[in-house]
Amino acid sequence: MEKTYYRPLLRLDTARPDSALTLAAGWCWFDEVELIRRDAEPEIIPASHLPEDIMLRLCTARAPVAGLRMDAPRIMGILNVTPDSFSDGGQYDLEDAAVARALELREAGADILDIGGESTRPGANEVSEDEEIARTAPVIAALREVDFDTPISIDTRKALVADQALESGADMLNDVSALEFDPAMVEVAQVSGVPICLMHAQGLPEDMQDDPRYSDVLLDVYDYLEDRIALAEAHGVDRAAIIADPGIGFGKTLQHNLALIRGLSLFHGLGCSLLLGTSRKRFIGTIGRAEDAQARMPGSLAVTLAGLGQGVQIHRVHDVAEIAQGVRLWDAITRGYHEEGGQ
Structure with a gap:
């Protein structure tokens, strides 16, 4: 049938x-x-x-993610502690700089902090577990030592890195391989009980943009995520603890990305909260005529607002202050402004 x-x-x-x-x-x-x-x-x-x-x-109402209710938009601030991420590599790869940036992102309006120690940009090479742990775990521990109470997500494909991050104080897992790169990740998710984001990607960072093809990108990505969620459930992970991400830019052409963004509301049928990560990506630069990745905030905001219109709960962004301002205005226009003394 x-x-x-x-x-x-x-x-x-x-x-x-x-x-x-x-x-x-x-x-x-x-x-x-x-x-x-x-x-x-x-x-x-x-x-x-x-x-x-x-x-x-x-x-059905979505379960809270790391203590955050999902009945309002949430901003996930990106903190790459890497030397080679596509738009901010090398800026925060020292612990003091990373901690300072995390505090800035919290003050700017980040609801969640996503810390990554391995670039997954197109063409990026794999980083060893030891190196990735050395980049991420000390930063998470240092943030908890200064009473940083914002939820922290660890952006990793590797179970050992995830485990060390959780021991250091992380609250959430963000696996861009949807448990494929390291099958042991599902055990970390099941034992810890923390939320986990499963993202679609076609291929590995080294080759994912070589020649991505789909029969129907919207339906193919949906089927993939449905299968990965079923696998996680079969290993004892509660669907309520899963967030789904269609993986914009991960093994997709510009037209694939646009088709997924237009059809985002389909993914609510997975019964999970959704995460959208489009910040500063190449297709935004191409369409928006912004060659420099750091000049793509206006385009990133435009895509964020499109995601909000399709009910996406979590938005992973670099430019937290600017995106948060846009989300506040969107919220006031669509749902009303009730702050005492507001104009």
Whole structure:
């Protein structure tokens, strides 16, 4: 039997019909759904016609992530303690600089800090476990020593690195290989019980941009994430602890990236919170005519706002202060501004 996919057509307007359903107890609602099959034209159906299990997946409130409720947008600030990341490599690879930057990101509005010790940019080479641990664990420990109470995510593909980060005070795992690079990662997730983000990538950083191809990028990525979530569940990881990331820029062309961003609401059918990581990426520079990665904040904000309109809960960004300002304005416009004394 041909598989059917359900993409809620999300809206934000305050003029909302009584028949509308709320997406994941968040800020978007929908009363229509795009029904998609691989070998047929899409069809629009009323949300009331959804199968009960799909309706539950779409509407059930998402579990908190590292203590953060998912009924409002969350900003994940990027801290690369690497010499070779694509836009900020070498800026924060010394412990004092990394700690100072983490404090800046918290003050700028980061809800979560994502620390990575291995670049996964296109063409990047693998870093040894020992080197990655030496880059990340001391920074996490130093932050906890200065009472840094913002949740910390460890951005790694390796179980030993993840384990050391958790021992040092990390609260979340972010695996860009969705448990494929190191199968032992699933045990770390299961034993620790912390949230884990599973991301789609086609190929390894060394070769992922050589010639990425898909039958249907939106549906292929959905199927992959559905399979990886099922594998994690089979190993005892609670679906409520899983975040899904379509992996923009990881083995995708510019057109693949745009197709995924247009169709982001499909991924809510996985029943997990979603993470979007597009900050400063090459396609933003190409479309936005910004060759320098550090000049891509306006384009990054534009994509973030598109993600918010499709209900994405977590947004992984470099330019935290600027993105946080944009999100606050978006929130005030779409949901109202209630701060006492506000104009």
